[in-house]
Amino acid sequence: MLSVSRLCTLTPRISSQFLNTSSKSLYKISPIRRLTNISCRKPQTFWQNNLKLLSKSNGTVLLRLTSNLPQKSSKTVGYWLLTCSGMVFVAVILGGVTRLTESGLSMVTWKLLGEKMPRTQQEWEEEFAKYQQYPEFKLKNREMTLSEFKFIWHMEYGHRQWGRLIGAVFLIPAVYFWARGRFTPALKKRVLAFGALIGLQGLMGWYMVKSGLEERFHGENDVPRVSQYRLASHLSLAFVLYTLLLWSAFNELLPAETLRVSTDAVLKATRKFRMFAHTTKGMVFLTAVSGAFVAGLDAGLVYNSFPKMADKWIPDDILAYTPKLVNFTENPTTVQFNHRILGTATLGLITALWYLSRKRVLPRRAYIAANALLLAGYLQVVLGITTLLTYVPTPVAASHQSGSLLVLSTAIWLTHELKRLPKAI
Numbered sequence: 001m002l003s004v005s006r007l008c009t010l011t012p013r014i015s016s017q018f019l020n021t022s023s024k025s026l027y028k029i030s031p032i033r034r035l036t037n038i039s040c041r042k043p044q045t046f047w048q049n050n051l052k053l054l055s056k057s058n059g060t061v062l063l064r065l066t067s068n069l070p071q072k073s074s075k076t077v078g079y080w081l082l083t084c085s086g087m088v089f090v091a092v093i094l095g096g097v098t099r100l101t102e103s104g105l106s107m108v109t110w111k112l113l114g115e116k117m118p119r120t121q122q123e124w125e126e127e128f129a130k131y132q133q134y135p136e137f138k139l140k141n142r143e144m145t146l147s148e149f150k151f152i153w154h155m156e157y158g159h160r161q162w163g164r165l166i167g168a169v170f171l172i173p174a175v176y177f178w179a180r181g182r183f184t185p186a187l188k189k190r191v192l193a194f195g196a197l198i199g200l201q202g203l204m205g206w207y208m209v210k211s212g213l214e215e216r217f218h219g220e221n222d223v224p225r226v227s228q229y230r231l232a233s234h235l236s237l238a239f240v241l242y243t244l245l246l247w248s249a250f251n252e253l254l255p256a257e258t259l260r261v262s263t264d265a266v267l268k269a270t271r272k273f274r275m276f277a278h279t280t281k282g283m284v285f286l287t288a289v290s291g292a293f294v295a296g297l298d299a300g301l302v303y304n305s306f307p308k309m310a311d312k313w314i315p316d317d318i319l320a321y322t323p324k325l326v327n328f329t330e331n332p333t334t335v336q337f338n339h340r341i342l343g344t345a346t347l348g349l350i351t352a353l354w355y356l357s358r359k360r361v362l363p364r365r366a367y368i369a370a371n372a373l374l375l376a377g378y379l380q381v382v383l384g385i386t387t388l389l390t391y392v393p394t395p396v397a398a399s400h401q402s403g404s405l406l407v408l409s410t411a412i413w414l415t416h417e418l419k420r421l422p423k424a425i
């Protein structure tokens with residue numbers, strides 16, 4: 001322990017070095033911390049890492065230490081990032097409902113800043129006539145009425161407009177915060193990446209829709225749908241954007257506590273646990289991507305039994321396509337089989353992680369996050385099985401899709417809580 005008196009003897013020696021600190025380095029400088037009870041084995045390193053500014057006021061030397069506690073300004077930025085991540089969450093739900101109600105191919109054109117909503121009867125009829133030129137109407141929806149068309153059009157329009165709203169809610173405050181110098185250099189890079197990802201997501205959405213409008217569907221039994229590769233890319237991109245936004249929001253709003261550990265062995269065990277938590281998070285992501293392939297191929301409508309697939313653990317047609325490799329992304333049976341395996345394996349990892357969390361020394365909130373992850377994981381698998389057994393009804397399937405973001409969020413929270421482990425004892 002470093003006592004106050006020892007601190008006082010250290011201070012004058014290092015003050016001149018820090019007095020020249022420019023005002024630019026004042027990001028996130030906390031109010032003066034209490035200087036008692038600071039655990040510090042290597043004072044030199046401690047000062048280098050934690051002391052950001054010394055200033056003189058009435059001859060008194062003030063110490064300012066960086067802190068994990070969020071500042072008011074960084075909290076505003078944090079709430080903005082949290083809002084953006086929440087809006088991406090809602091966009092994923094809207095996208096899922098749009099797909100499940102088979103509305104995604106109703107708008108056959110795309111404009112970056114927004115399509116005009118038809119207002120008069122004539123405008124609606126013109127819009128409907130455009131849709132009638134494309135395979136989905138010709139092969140599947142020949143009986144569709146104008147009012148049914150209006151419904152699917154509004155669904156797709158809502159999803160697109162929500163995407164644009166995310167762009168605005170991100171961009172306008174970003175410009176303001178940037179101009180006011182509210183971003184650290186690291187956050188500036190991230191904000192640029194978020195902007196690029198949001199733009200890319202819009203383009204990817206249209207690239208996906210285009211694949212369902214192409215004249216590549218022939219015959220009565222050919223179901224016009226978007227490419228499962230593009231659907232999976234669109235969903236994965238949304239998940240990446242969501243992950244990065246939420247992680248950055250946590251940085252500002254819920255900074256990880258620094259764990260205090262007493263021995264090298266405990267530190268090593270906690271590090272291993274952290275690695276395991278990151279692996280589990282990666283598996284959640286992979287399972288979600290595989291789920292997008294299930295959705296893209298309507299593979300939830302084959303083998304609607306669990307745990308066996310038509311009384312077999314491994315169905316006969318699992319490698320029916322040639323070359324063999326395409327089965328993994330194009331054969332509905334294989335795609336569903338993989339998703340089941342990945343889903344249950346991920347649940348196994350989540351359970352093991354929770355069990356290990358009981359035995360490890362972790363930051364306080366990490367225990368709560370591990371509990372939340374366990375709960376979300378089991379809920380997600382129950383929803384997945386229900387989706388399958390009930391032939392993919394929209395409300396259950398949409399809950400299963402949102403559930404995947406819930407699992408991911410709790411995994412992100414857990415790994416974020418484990419961010420600050422000491423480098424050495």
Ligand code: HEM
Pocket residue numbers: 096099100235284287288289290291292294295296298299300306339340342343344346347377380381383384385387388392397398400401404407
């Ligand atoms: C951690 C476990 C799981 C995760 C993270 C997960 C995630 C996902 C995701 C993201 C989708 C795509 C939804 C969409 O784009 O609309 C999906 C679809 C699906 N999942 Fe899972 N899943 C998990 C476990 C399971 C399990 C165990 C089953 C059943 C055995 C299952 C059955 C399904 C089905 C049938 C679909 C297709 C639903 C549709 O067409 O909308 N999932 N899953």
